[in-house]
Amino acid sequence: MDSARAEQILDSLEEISRETRRARHGYWFPLLLSGLIVLGDLPFSYFRLGHYGGSFNSFHGLCLCAVDSNHPFGSTLYWLLAVPLGYAAIAAYYFIRGRRTGLKARIWPYVVTGIALFALMILTATQVPKPLRFMYRLDNWRYYAHFNQGFMPVVVISLALFVLAKLERSKMLLFISLVNFAVAVLANTYNISNVGQRIHWIWPDWAANLAAAGGFLVFVGLLSLLVLGLGGGRHEPAPR
Amino acid sequence: MSPHPVNGLDDVVHQRARLGILAILNETTKTDFAYLKDALELTDGNLSRHLTVLEEANLIDVEKGYEGKRPRTWVKITKLGKKALAYEVEALKTLVKRVEQTR
Numbered sequence: 001m002d003s004a005r006a007e008q009i010l011d012s013l014e015e016i017s018r019e020t021r022r023a024r025h026g027y028w029f030p031l032l033l034s035g036l037i038v039l040g041d042l043p044f045s046y047f048r049l050g051h052y053g054g055s056f057n058s059f060h061g062l063c064l065c066a067v068d069s070n071h072p073f074g075s076t077l078y079w080l081l082a083v084p085l086g087y088a089a090i091a092a093y094y095f096i097r098g099r100r101t102g103l104k105a106r107i108w109p110y111v112v113t114g115i116a117l118f119a120l121m122i123l124t125a126t127q128v129p130k131p132l133r134f135m136y137r138l139d140n141w142r143y144y145a146h147f148n149q150g151f152m153p154v155v156v157i158s159l160a161l162f163v164l165a166k167l168e169r170s171k172m173l174l175f176i177s178l179v180n181f182a183v184a185v186l187a188n189t190y191n192i193s194n195v196g197q198r199i200h201w202i203w204p205d206w207a208a209n210l211a212a213a214g215g216f217l218v219f220v221g222l223l224s225l226l227v228l229g230l231g232g233g234r235h236e237p238a239p240r
Numbered sequence: 241m242s243p244h245p246v247n248g249l250d251d252v253v254h255q256r257a258r259l260g261i262l263a264i265l266n267e268t269t270k271t272d273f274a275y276l277k278d279a280l281e282l283t284d285g286n287l288s289r290h291l292t293v294l295e296e297a298n299l300i301d302v303e304k305g306y307e308g309k310r311p312r313t314w315v316k317i318t319k320l321g322k323k324a325l326a327y328e329v330e331a332l333k334t335l336v337k338r339v340e341q342t343r
Contacts, residue, residue, distance in 0.1 A: 003339030019279070101275070
């Protein structure tokens with residue numbers, strides 16, 4: 001065998017691997033669904049659903065945050081239901097997609113990581129009894145204490161995306177995950193509405209933070225859908 | 241003198257279509273027979289023969305079953321298959337490098 005032939009075979013293998021990976025990618029769905037789940041908290045927070053009168057600050061539900069905050073109970077219940085159901089929907093999507101395209105890929109490490117991180121996050125919440133509270137001893141850890149906006153589910157979602165990027169073997173998804181993680185940390189530590197005020201766009205703090213975190217995921221989800229397509233269409237054979 | 245890299249090429253794996261099959265399987269947990277046929281532009285009979293050779297060498301697992309009333313065949317690469325593919329790619333790269341060095 002000569003080197004030109006060997007080189008040609010290596011190129012073909014690279015091409016066919018890339019084509020298969022591309023046909024297998026379905027990450028637009030978890031991105032879009034996660035974004036919609038984050039945005040779905042907006043009405044719960046806006047209408048203070050589940051808040052039974054009295055001083056808003058005097059009644060919190062299980063605030064999904066590291067330090068005391070004033071989040072309505074309805075919002076907490078929403079996260080407790082939406083996140084696990086979201087992961088179940090993503091697992092179902094990949095299962096159905098695998099059968100339709102003929103390319104099955106591992107998804108359970110992503111789903112298990114997401115749900116495990118979510119469970120861990122619940123154990124950090126301030127309303128959980130102290131003996132059960134995972135982060136109790138670290139409550140005074142000053143960096144963690146800055147996560148006071150109560151949007152820890154957004155961070156959980158962003159961390160699990162790194163696992164998905166590894167499973168999908170996608171550098172693009174890894175890049176998206178890195179940017180999304182930065183947005184999620186920002187949404188938990190900074191009043192993004194401050195930026196809006198400079199351009200006279202007044203939003204409540206929580207709404208601006210949720211809109212930024214969820215809006216980013218919806219945007220990249222839709223963009224990925226445009227680039228990757230719905231999947232399951234006819235596969236174009238690699239040049240040989 | 242080190243052995244020529246061509247000696248490192250495995251006859252079972254080296255055949256072009258079989259390399260293609262292993263490359264596709266390496267990217268998924270399971271791949272459908274129809275996808276392999278489409279992607280590699282092989283006939284049913286041809287693909288079946290290649291799969292039999294790879295299965296006999298324990299490089300892949302073939303699962304035949306039904307989805308509803310429709311028969312469906314799923315193919316999976318084994319650990320040995322992954323190793324064989326990596327070894328083959330390495331041998332090809334060594335061959336290319338060796339020729340480039342002698343130029």
